[in-house]
Amino acid sequence: MNETVKTGVIGFPVDHSVSPIIHNYWIDEYKIDTDRYKKISVDPKLFEEEVLRLKESGTLGLNVTVPLKELAFSFSEEQTEVAKQTGAVNTLTFKNDKVYGDNTDVVGFQRSLDKETVENNITNKKCLVLGAGGAARAVVCALSNLNGDIFIYNRTLEKALKIQQDLGIQSEVVEQENLSTIIGEISFIVNTTSLGLDDTENTTVDFTQANPQAFVYDLIYNPKLTKFLSAAKERNLGFQNGMKMLIEQAAESFKIWHNIHPQNSTELMNVLEEL
Ligand code: ATR
Numbered sequence: 001m002n003e004t005v006k007t008g009v010i011g012f013p014v015d016h017s018v019s020p021i022i023h024n025y026w027i028d029e030y031k032i033d034t035d036r037y038k039k040i041s042v043d044p045k046l047f048e049e050e051v052l053r054l055k056e057s058g059t060l061g062l063n064v065t066v067p068l069k070e071l072a073f074s075f076s077e078e079q080t081e082v083a084k085q086t087g088a089v090n091t092l093t094f095k096n097d098k099v100y101g102d103n104t105d106v107v108g109f110q111r112s113l114d115k116e117t118v119e120n121n122i123t124n125k126k127c128l129v130l131g132a133g134g135a136a137r138a139v140v141c142a143l144s145n146l147n148g149d150i151f152i153y154n155r156t157l158e159k160a161l162k163i164q165q166d167l168g169i170q171s172e173v174v175e176q177e178n179l180s181t182i183i184g185e186i187s188f189i190v191n192t193t194s195l196g197l198d199d200t201e202n203t204t205v206d207f208t209q210a211n212p213q214a215f216v217y218d219l220i221y222n223p224k225l226t227k228f229l230s231a232a233k234e235r236n237l238g239f240q241n242g243m244k245m246l247i248e249q250a251a252e253s254f255k256i257w258h259n260i261h262p263q264n265s266t267e268l269m270n271v272l273e274e275l
Contacts, residue, residue: 008038011065061257076101105138108249121215131192132159190217196226
């Protein structure tokens, strides 16, 4: 791996990433004088070495995906408040010989939501977060910014308790046997687990017991209609996949590096829908 990179995404594996399509679309649209945005596979064991090499070779910024976000946090010398809160960095910027870390997933999730959904389903409403990994941390921070009343359920209870403790955000951890009791009161249900990737089942929630006004969000964008969202659709619940969040977090990273905040164009959405 000795090629030069101006901007790109690092992960392990990184082949699945559609970030290059998004960033290169905007690089062309806004005629940014820079190289193509690239995918770089970085073995966690070689993280520091490889990222230092990229920094020395003139890289401007990197997006960071699984499983490197915590490593990126530790590696960065200065972090934004939101990165500090989540303990994860998805955007590294190299400037004045310094490494800056940000987490644009939080604002990406917030901006992906319609005003109506926020007002009707999140603010001062009960919101259930499924999962307790890195993505859940960003979502919990975003829901807290929107004044949601947060409940967290995770297969491994300890990890849900750890999120609660680490983030210091008012929330309730739900045990599996209590899920069916609370589900009818929940207005917003968001899946942040990897259940549903590769079209796998996610039967964590029984939508027949859900509030008919509930809104269901799945962070997964491939497949576009996960089995989880399909079950919500069958109950006529409002729903959305992770595509808009993906675009919005990318837009925020793009702004950090190129000082332009791209607008979420329908054409780009169409390009991504066709993948
Ligand atoms: P990310 O950074 O994308 O959130 P992660 O940190 O690996 O990824 O978190 C994956 C999440 O999916 C976790 O909440 C995990 O649950 P555990 O903490 O119990 O491992 C959840 N997950 C993954 N596979 C799962 C499965 N088969 N059943 C239930 N939850 C699962």
